[in-house]
Amino acid sequence: MLPLFINLTKKKIVIAGGGKIAARKARNLEAEEPEITFIAPDFCNDVLILSEEKGYTLIHREAKPTDFSDAFFVILATNDPKINRILSKQLSPNQLVCVVDPAEEGNVIFPSTLRRGQLQIAVTTNGASPKLTRKIKLDLEQQFDRSWETYIRFLSQCRSKLKKMAIPFEQKNELLEEVLNDRYRTEEPLRNEMLRRIQSLEKTS
Template sequence: MGPLYPLMVDLKGKSAVVVGGGRVAARKVKSLLEVGAQVTIISPVLDVELTKEVEAGNADWKRQWFSPEVLHEAWVVVAATNDRDVNAQVARAAGDRRLVNVVDQPELGNCHFPAYLRRGRLTLAVSTGGASPRLAQQIRDGWKKEFDDTWTERLEQLYRERRKRRGRRQ
């Protein structure tokens, strides 16, 4: 994977396939659900957190081993199994026309998920390019004090003011 271009992507309503049913897959599913992606989990078994999401109707589950046809409608693909060979197979099957994240081998994908902090319209993200996800999380956690929940309303106010100003110019 070369140098990465930071990009915020609207995944609302987009099909996301997460291959894997463990803790790492659960974290990826949670973040995808938070932004409105339509998540399908591919795994013969599920972790407790994933089971809760499926039972709540938040995600779909295909109780099976990975096969390339499960990616047919996918816009985003996450390979999050505990098997490096399966994750590599997922990356190959996904091709280069989808966003592909491979949790244990980032160089096989074309994107990865940064550590982020969201306060309403404010999103702060930090990435180490896969070198140290733990360091990215520590940096994100350090931002929590400086960018507390008051930023949600502050940005809403700025947004309303900007819309007013733009309305006057048109």
């Protein structure tokens, strides 16, 4: 398994199952604004509320193999691992699929993710211990507090300005290195000073 970050905006995602695990996976995907269809004989409240909020499609019956033919990403989240396994065997080998149980039947697993603006840290144990995965995420949440959100925005501003400027590569590199000093995260005036410094270089370049 290899970590890759994936853009699922407007992608078609089909979820077999409508219980709390199906709902949790859909909540994890929410920010990507995908087009989700749930297929299950019955749905829990979480799924009903989320679908109402987001306009997702609900199909009230057992899932069948043809339900997934045009899905970019399939999530098999019924409460019967045998059914999940049978459905997974009939999918195209070119589809992304997460089987919530047994995980090894799929080719995608959900990590536990921490977001601080553009900074994302995803943790996995490859299914060895989802509880440890969650514990590590909670520890990281303490380490990477909210100050990282504005700091990442600042780093991004510096980099996009510097990228466009006709100054020597070494000078760009030096500045990009300098802003990694933790003082730029903790001291806002220092950030403003740096942005002004870059702006003045912009004028002379």
